Each structure stands twice: as structure tokens, then as C-alpha cells.
Amino acid sequence: MATRARRRRWSSLLGATALAVTGGGALACPAGAAPTNVDFATHCIPPDIAGIPPIDGTTTASVAVDNASPKVGDTVTVTYTVVKPAANNPTAIALPADIMTPTGKVTLGGAQTGEVTVAGPKKNDPVPGNGAFPSFSMTGTFRVTAPGSITLSPGDYNIHTSYILELDTPCTVITPPAPVSETITATDGNPTNNRAIALSSASGDPGDSVTVSGSDFTPGATVTLAGRSGGTQTADKATVTAGANGSFSGSLVVNDKTTTGVVAYEGSAWSAEKGAGPAAYVVNDDTPVPDGSQKLTTTVKAGTLSMSQAGDSVQLSAVDFGEGGASTGALQTVTVEDFRGGPAGWSLTGKVTDFTGPGAKIDAGKLKWTPACATKAGSPSTCRTGSSGTVGSAGATLASTPNGTLTGGEFTVDAGLSLDVPAFTPPGSYAAVLTLTLS
Template sequence: MGPITRRRRWASLLGATALAVTAGGALACPANASTNVDFATHCIPPAVAGIPPIDGTTTAAISVDNTAPKVGDNVTVTYTVVKPAASNPTALALPADIMTPTGKITLGGAQTGSITVAGPKKNDPVPGNGAFPSFSMTGTFKVTTAGSITLSPGDYNIHTSYILELDTPCTVTNPPAPVSETITAQDTTPVNNRAITLRTASGNPGASVTVDGTGFTAGATVTLAGRSGDTQTADTATVTADANGNISGPLVVNDKTTTGVVAYEGSVYSAALGAGPAAYTVIDNTPIPAGSQKLTTTVNAGTLSMSQDGDSVALSAVNFGTGGASTGALRTVHVKDFRGGPAGWSLTGKVTDFTGPGAKIDAKNLSWTPACATKTGSPSTCQAGSAGTVGTSGATLASTPNGTVTGGEFTADAGLSLDVPAFTPVGTYSAVLTLTLS
């Protein structure tokens, strides 16, 4: 078999898969995308495919879940490749669900940088010599600066899992690509950038610990104080922030119950004007009486985590022309709070639009009725969120409050109901409900 024959054979087996990265075509971009943009793209199929690089035009769009966020908000972005640089170059039909896309979005204007986005391993079958289906990738970024922020599509890659595991990267030929979406970030409560570090993490009663800090108001009087849990001790000192907002000074710690040190501006500690607590331990060096033995033990802090009983929910079917409530139940979510300390937690959820055969059902049509339970012996008590719309903005499923001592094990559930309009086109619709524990 000659080199040309081998090349054609590999192309027939692998070429279409390798070029899945250049897919695009049939599906429209999300409804809230502002602009479809075209940009020159250079795609490099795997060498094993025997196919030369492809230079063409990609059509893409970017959408966001919030076009007017506040500084500090997290924004969810969707990068949709609507039309790729090329279509399937061979007569080989490709099966469904072999493509996993990833990519980047470029930020500009008031905030610069890039956002990593990824999509699910899901695609429709592709006929030989046919157009590839479009694909979407999502990600999030935190707004850090007020003003107009632009979003442009960037490089993307498709990992294909058919016959071989292959990657095909596509790069923007003349970056950055045209702007597809613009958001306007609003000013909000100033971000607290105060931070402290301790030069030592422990000491005997009466020992001095040096506290260094940054981000304080220039010239401000800053109080250094010991903390026992969430209560301030009698151990305090003051320092003055320099012209750059830096502090450095000693704090004598006598209280044996001290668990940390804080620094703050004003008369009392607050999260808005303070920093810390930085962990600190007082070593109890009280002499042991004759004939006695001192026993100690340590309780290690754990983590805040969640798991769920499954990752898919099939809601009940409704009839065309009638519509109505499509109902089901959220897979049970298990929360373990083994951190110790005073912080509670919040479990929230938000959902995308339900997309189907050329149509969609708005995310605002999904509502839930939350419920939660607390395992016996847990210091905290779980509180269910309010019944109502989930939507793209999100809602609370369950939470626990802050307290002197928190923690425990909990379960959260919810009844789900999707209001399907009467004449929604026949077909299957799907959405992604994302749960966030913080």
C-alpha cells in the first residue's frame, strides 16, 4: 500500500472526526447573544488524519446571563460556534456524542483577561460530507472593575472520541476576534482588600506576635486584637497605616483561649473594614503538678462538601396543545460541613433555558419547592429556601446560619415543576440546573 493510499484510508477513518473542531451550522446561538461575528480561523487536524491545516471563517456568538452586573458578581458566559471554518470533508458519517469542546473568551475594555469555557460531550450525528452541528461552551468570570467590558470569541479545541482520542485546535488568525457581547458593570460596595499575616503562628502566654498587613486606609489607626472563636479577647494594640496602606506592629497575647488575630479600622471589628482572623495558638506552659500528667488531643478541621444521588431528572411529559406542569423531583443533595468555626453555608441553584427541536422553554418557567433535613446531633439546623422560580438568576435551595459553633450533615431536596406553554413544538427539551455550595 503506497503513501497516498494510506493517507486516503486514514482520512476516511479519521479525517471527519479530526475536523469536528471546525464544526458549526444548524443551531442558532442563544437568544440573548448580542451579535454573531465572523473571524479568520486556522485549524490543525491531528497529523494521523493526513489532512492539511484548514484556514477559513468561523461564525460565533457570545451571550451572558447578566448584561449589567455589579463589581464582585460572577457572570456566566456562553460561547457558541454557529458556523465553523469547514464541514465534514469525507463520506464517512459520524455518530452522535463524540465531540467535547473547550475554548477561551477574551475580555477587553474596563477588564482584561480571558475566560476558560467548556461544553458537554454531545452532538447530533453528522452525515458524510454534511455540515457539522453547532456547539456551545460555558464558563464564568468575576467582575472586578466597573465600566464597559467587551467579550470576543477566542481559540477553541475539540476533543473527539471516535476510533481514536484526538484533539484539533483552532486559533484566531488575527486576535482579538470582533466583539460579540458587551456588558456594563456597576460600582458596588468597595472590595475589602485588607489582609494580614503573622510572623509566628503560636507562642507562650505573654509572648508578642508581629502582625503585618496591606490594603488599609493610608494614615488610619488600626486595632490589632486577639480572637477566641468569634469573640474578641482583651489583648489589643494599635498601629498606624503608612502612606501605602501597610501596617506592621506587635500584639502581646495573654489569653490562652486565643484562636486567631484580627486587624481592623474603626471602633469594632467588621468584615468590611477588617482583615483576618489569622490563626494563632497560645501554648499553655502552666507547670504540671508533681504526680500529674497533662493529656492533649487535636481536632482537625475538615471541609464543606456536597454530593448528589444522581445527575439527571426526567420530568413528566405533557401534551402538545395542552401543555401545563411537567413535574419531577430534584436528586437528593447531601451536604457535609466539617469545617468547624462560625461560618454557615448556602446552597443555591440556577437553570439554563430548556432547548429542544428549534425552540426553547424559558428558564423562568421552572419553579421548585425546597425541603431540607438535619442529621441528629448536628450543631447547625438546615433551613429550606423559599418556593418559587429558579430561573437564570438563581434561588436558594437550603442554608444554615452563622453561629458560635456550626457544622453537621444535611440533605436537601426539591419538587420541580416546569410550566410548558400549550403549543410548544413536539420533542425533547433539556436544561442544566447548576448547584453551588458556598
């Protein structure tokens, strides 16, 4: 029976002649570290129609990342969760479900400074009149441009409600920056593309303009600013010229209500090699409802990155004492489901321990694999196989998908396994642990 869990870390056991599951049959699946909640003083301004003064309160929030050890040039997905907002529903009118769209900023510090624009889906539980706003999460991405320790702190956020009226409740950090919630350590990956963009706002009404600031573009290059709707470019475009230092600042008027982000790129068409983004952006749907009509809305909820495997043990073929040679088998099929709906790809890596047996061991570097992966039809991403060769204790990549404007899908990953057993290895059973990590 397939084992399944929405966790990032899995372990399967390999044996040269026999295998037993450790821990009474339980898979070793250590959970990742939980994000750190921090409290900070916040100044919130209720809509004018509420007729109440600004609110000074405390926000409890956290920042999480999908990769705490990126290389320079990698794109990191950031999730900003407001656990407890400082503001309540400013009116006595109860708000129904799924009318609240949050946006905000995450502040970077340390080796890399700046802000990350984040936005959340229109998803919330009902809010009673004058009741507390529920917890909400927002996501965005940034490209790592410098090696070293990079801190992430929650920043300003805005709660937009679309019910009867379009109302905003902006909340700002009174003494910025807020306390650090997450720290990542970036290593020098010798990137070929350090281009980056930031937006002046994460949301707006149709026809509003957003200021796009860019850095590390080719000096003097014509840069196109464009809206994106998932994986498709919208008709909203503008151009700007990069300065002598590769930076620019330009305005983009956004009309398309399906917009999910903004990109900037050099050349005639978008490419990840000569572009930056997407930076999260949402357009408030202010379409009036005609008399006698009803406005219908729905929400596509972002899911998770998860994996399952067809089993937790592999029996490799036996070899003869005195001859040794290849002890072969096949990895239990791994199924990866990427239902996040964001710009980040994923990587599935593996590493193995030494094979231990009766008073002897077979070095981990003797295990090799030949990866294979398949992509389910209709998936936005395409699975890439890792390189054939040694797995070892240092590890190797089994499969991956690249970053993109819209990623996701379902994938199956397999691998042929071959353990090079030395000729006069003492007879008996040898076992090792192969750990697969999805990130």
C-alpha cells in the first residue's frame, strides 16, 4: 500500500540482500522547523466610512521560506502569515466568507536588503460585526543576490474587503523593521542573472498605476514592464530604459482584473534569463452589480508540495562471495504533487548511508542510480531527471522542475539502483538508509 504524508522529508531503506524497516515500520520523516512568531506594534487606519480613529495595536506574524539555504541567483518563495491582526472588522456589518484580499511587504536585512511584495488569495472565514479579522497568509518571491545571512521580518500589510463597498484597512509597522522571524544563509552560486524588481504596491483598482523599480539590468537596455495572469502575459505593458548602473523606475497601468503578478524583461519577449519577477500583484474587482443581478465569485485555493512513495523498502539482488559485483534493484516509485500554484519549482534529492552488515560495511559511494521521471499531461511544469551516477553520503539530485511564472503538476519519479559490492565482502545482510528530500 502506498504511504503518503504531506511532509518534506522521507526515508526509505535499501538492503543488499535483506531489509527491515527501522522503528517498528515507521518512516523517518523529521518535520521542518516551524516559523517563528513575532509581535510588533502596528498602526492601522480604518476606512473613513467606519468613522473611527486609527488603531494602535499589536500584530502577531511569522515569515517562512521554501529554501533556507539558497544559492545566489536562486528564487526563494516567502510566506508571510499574519497570525493575529492588530485591527478588527471596522464596521458593525458581519462580513461573509471569501471577501478579504490581503497584501503586504516582507523586509530583507543583513547580506541583502530590500522588500518583498506578497499577496494572498481572496479567502477568509466569516467575520462578525466589529469582530477580529482572521489569520491570513500572503506569498511572494525574491531572487537572492548576495551570499551570507539574510534576515526576513514582517512588514506593512493591507486588508482589502469587497463586500457592498471596496474598503481598505492599511496597517504599518510603527517602529520598523519588525523583529526578525526567519533567517536564511545564502551561498555564492555564481549566478548569471541578478535582475530584480520591486513594486510600490501589491494591489490596486483597475486603471491604477504601479511603480516598478528594477536593479542589475543591462545598462541602457530597453526594459518591458508587463502584467502576468498566471503563465500568460496580459495586454498591460510599458517600457523604461535602464540607467548607467542598471537600475530603473517606471510606471505600469494595470487594467486586467486577472493579473497575478508583474514582470520586467529585456528583449522582445519574456525570458527568465533576461527578466525578473513575477512580483505579486492583484487587481481589486470593483465591477458594479446591475439591478436584478447577483455577482458570483469563486476561489482557487493554493495547495501544497507533497510526495508519496509506493513502498518503504527495496530488495537488491544477491551477489556471490568472492565475486562481488553489481547488486541491482529499483527505487520504489515516488509521486510528487505540486499544487502550490506559484512561481517556484522543486528539487528531489537523495543521499545514502553506508551499508552495514556482519562486522563490515559497504561504502555509500558504491551506490549509483539512473533516474527517470514523467510528467502528467496538463501539468504546467515539466519534470527534469537528475544525472546518472553516484548517490553517496553527499547526495545527488533525483529529479526537479524549474522556476517559472506558473508552476505545478503531478510527476512520477523512478530510478534504477546498482550497488558495487566488493568481491570478498563477508557473507550476510547489509542495509542502508536512503533519505529523499523534497524542497
